[in-house]
Amino acid sequence: MDLVYTSLHHRPGTTRAAPATEAAETLDILWAHTTPEDGLEHASARIEPGRLDLLLFLLSPKGPGAPDATDRAAALVAHSYRNSPVLRLRYLPPAPAPSVSGR
Numbered sequence: 001m002d003l004v005y006t007s008l009h010h011r012p013g014t015t016r017a018a019p020a021t022e023a024a025e026t027l028d029i030l031w032a033h034t035t036p037e038d039g040l041e042h043a044s045a046r047i048e049p050g051r052l053d054l055l056l057f058l059l060s061p062k063g064p065g066a067p068d069a070t071d072r073a074a075a076l077v078a079h080s081y082r083n084s085p086v087l088r089l090r091y092l093p094p095a096p097a098p099s100v101s102g103r
Contacts, residue, residue: 001041002058002069006077007051008091019047022090026052029087033080038072052091 008026010016017025023045034040039059046053056076058069067075077094081087 002060004056004069004073007053009051011092023047029084030080034076038076
């Protein structure tokens with residue numbers, strides 16, 4: 001099992017949902033857009049000033065050449081963002097996955 005931490009940053013000047021509602025809605029959106037290939041087993045969210053922090057628990061990839069957990073988490077968050085009007089209105093676009101030297 002791999003654990004990935006990521007954040008979505010609030011758009012300046014947007015109306016905020018109640019913290020518990022915002023976290024739950026975002027998790028529901030992630031689950032709605034996940035596929036078996038993502039390997040998402042569990043997710044949690046926490047509201048912090050100016051952002052929503054996510055912890056994504058992913059099954060370890062199988063086989064050589066499989067995308068690593070960071071890439072799979074970034075792809076899941078980006079896919080969810082592109083397909084969810086709620087996420088696009090509430091948050092800035094997610095940052096791309098950091099590149100790892102030697103790749």
